[in-house]
Amino acid sequence: MSGLCGWIGHNGASNQELVEAMAAPLARFDGAPVRRVQGRKSAAAVAARDGSAHLYQSDGLLVALWGRPRLRDARLAEQAAREGLARTLADAWRGAPQELCASLDGTFALCIVDEAKGSALLAVDRMGEVPLAWRLAGETLVFGSSNDAIHRHPATPARLDPQGIYNYVYFHMVPSPGTVYRDVRRLLPGEYLLYKNGEVQTGSYWRMRYEEHNARPFPELKEQFLAALRTGVREAAGDSAVGAFLSGGTDSSTVAGILTEVSGRPAKTYSIGFEAQGYDEMEFARIASRHFGTEHHEYYVTPDDVVAAIPQVASAFDQPFGNASALPAYYCARLARADGIERMLGGDGGDELFGGNERYSKQHIFARYERVPGLLRKGLLEPAVFNFPGGRHIKLVRKARSYIEQASVPMPARLETYNLLDRYGAAAVFTDEFLADVDPGRPLVSLADTYGRSEAGSLINRMLELDMKITLADNDLPKVVKACELAGVEVAFPFLNDAIVAFSAGLTPRQKLNGTQLRWFFKEALRGFLPDEIITKQKHGFGLPFGVWLQQHKPLQQLASDSLTDLKARGIVRPAFVDELVGQHLREHAGYHGTMVWVLMMLEQWFKQR
Incomplete structure (x- = not known):
């Protein structure tokens, strides 16, 4: 690096x-x-x-x-x-x-x-x-x-x-x-x-300052937005041999399209696919490429690629890092480097600036419960739902219970309702000796501290500001930066151009999340520029089908097994939990529990590369 x-x-x-x-x-x-x-x-x-x-x-x-x-x-x-x-x-x-x-x-x-x-x-x-x-x-x-x-x-x-x-x-x-x-x-x-x-x-020296009530005419905003996009892509591209990641989502497709426009020639775009049902998004990347006339390049990552790259990816980080998407990002950047590309443009940041993550709409729905008068909630609704005879066996009542339970958790802890470690229980995962030097409540305290520093008045902007730090700066940016460093290319993020960041802060909350419609302004402003299929598609990205392949590919199973066996000896994780994880848990739900296998495997691989 x-x-x-x-x-x-x-x-x-x-x-x-x-x-x-x-x-x-x-x-x-x-x-x-x-x-x-x-x-x-x-x-x-x-x-x-x-x-x-x-x-x-x-x-x-x-x-x-x-x-x-x-x-x-x-x-x-x-x-x-x-x-x-x-x-x-x-x-x-x-x-x-x-x-x-x-x-x-x-x-x-x-x-x-x-x-x-x-x-x-x-x-x-x-x-x-x-x-x-x-x-x-x-x-x-x-x-x-x-x-x-x-x-x-x-x-x-x-x-x-x-x-x-x-x-x-x-x-x-x-x-x-x-x-x-x-x-x-x-x-x-x-x-x-x-x-x-x-x-x-x-x-x-700088904080995000939201102007939440400064509504302006849509045509004016659209013109300013497109101008900022062109500036952001042009400055990010610089004078290097440049290419763009293309997952087929709204952000990467926008960057590819604008790059073609400002450069005056077909952008070079690069995509990763997987031969696994429910994980391959290559067709959407092809739709975007055909629409903008890009010079498109594809690579299908295999389980053997995963085995080969895991030690390399672990070594690229100066501390443990468990986002599995770093691996396909590395192969995508390597594909571009072999094609002579010196700098890649990533679409990261669009979700956090314009409201693109599914959890924003979910939390909007949960927040409605907070507006119900407390007397009505505590005196009527909750007793009726939780004391309903035979409620456990009635689907509608079970859903109501789940909704109330989650809505009753204060923000931002509510965002971690399905946290994997909490689901297992820290005491079940870690040894007593390790936990003696740890405060298990610290992660939620730090999350609340970051969330509480926001000066935004709306729920959507408070969540966006939290994600700019936790999801973007701490996770997605290091993932792409390190993957590109390992592949030998630079990376730039046009959406993080200061002009685009400032523009997003001037949008009203409703222009970002219109009811439960994500990225309302972004999509409307780019309607006609992006293909309709891209605007309406469900979000996916470069997700790695690790859990699926772990059930089928012997070398990958061996690498995971060896890594977790070695991790047992470090006195951090309970050996019994590791055995249960790679045994019963994986058989029950490979996709869900495979995430923890990956996280622990990458921890051990990082130890090995130190």
Whole structure:
């Protein structure tokens, strides 16, 4: 991968050798050149291709920036064109750090180290497209885009955090700001960190600001939206040999169509299929390709591909990661790389900006129950439903009970009603020794904390803002970014262009979720541009039929069995649970329980790659 790393507050025997050793893991997939700056008690390095590394050094002031951001201020942009972006940021550092960060658009990770003042600034972009983790050890602040870089510094050796492992099994990833390592934290999207003489404080330089009551005419909104889409795709494509993921959904199809339009030639599109009933969406990708006239490429992932790629995918992540879609994303990116593509465009972000996930409509239905007067709910409805004679055997009564039970759970805990770990029970899954160092309630507390920070007035926008962090920044973006890094290509996300993000914030809640109609404005604005079949299709994506194949493919069964057997010896998961999982549970429902097999298998595979 590419990235940024460094420290302040440590004077080693050879700062040059140390910072180069820290940067080595950042360049291991693409062989990107490493550029560095160093002071007496500090150093920073960026591993990146040309155009994505910006460094400056003068009198103990170090600036290192990874990414391709743009400056909002015209005066600063002109200065950057003359003197370089890093030099311009060095000059701006003397002002307010928050304003400096807010002046940047686009994707970036930034560090500014000022040895004379004993201070430093770290920051990441607004949507958290790239990671930046940090650890304070005494008066030494060590930071890096990868945990692997941080742990190469002598002040910050790796120490696993049981809570991070528990959070991984709960969420199938480790949500920020936590990591799987003790005392190592990640910056949240739109967050900065200030270091001063051995102390740190963090804050937000940007938050999503929704304008929920500013209804405007549809034609005006549609014109502005299409213009923002063209800008987002054009800027994401840049001047590289570019292609696009194409799943056949609304987001990837939109990106493919706009890319064809703005480039003036057929976009190169890439899709993944599966020979498994209910999982293959290739026909929708073909519909989109024919509609826009793209130069389309397909690859069908096989169970043998899964076996071959699992160790590679596990090694690409600096902490456990259990989203199985990373594997088909890797094969799709590899297909594009073999075709000469240098940068892929992903459709990620559309759901979280415009209201595209099924749970939004479900929660809208549950929220209706909250509007029923409490006296009526508690005094009449609930006693009638739960005390109905023989209600367990009457389908309508059972549904009413389930509805009331779920609707009575407060948000955002209601989103985790079907959480797999909760269904099994933590005590049934983990050993007593492991749980002694864990707070099982922490995942829901952190979820509630993120949800509670939203300033949105509507349920849909509060859910969207939560998903921008949990689903997008912590899960989907790392999935695609790491898959592309492993395949040797860059990736960009047009929907996360600042103009499109700002536009989405100005839509009314009803324009995102009209009753139970998902993405109402998005689909209406693109009606006639997208094929009707794409607009009306059910959401799917690059889902991997792991549970189905696990029942049929011997090498995959062996890999899973070996991984879970080795995991038993680590004292984390109860051996009896593993035996029950791969035995009775899988026989009962391979698709459902196969998810936990995958999550635990990838945990063990990650351990093996450390």
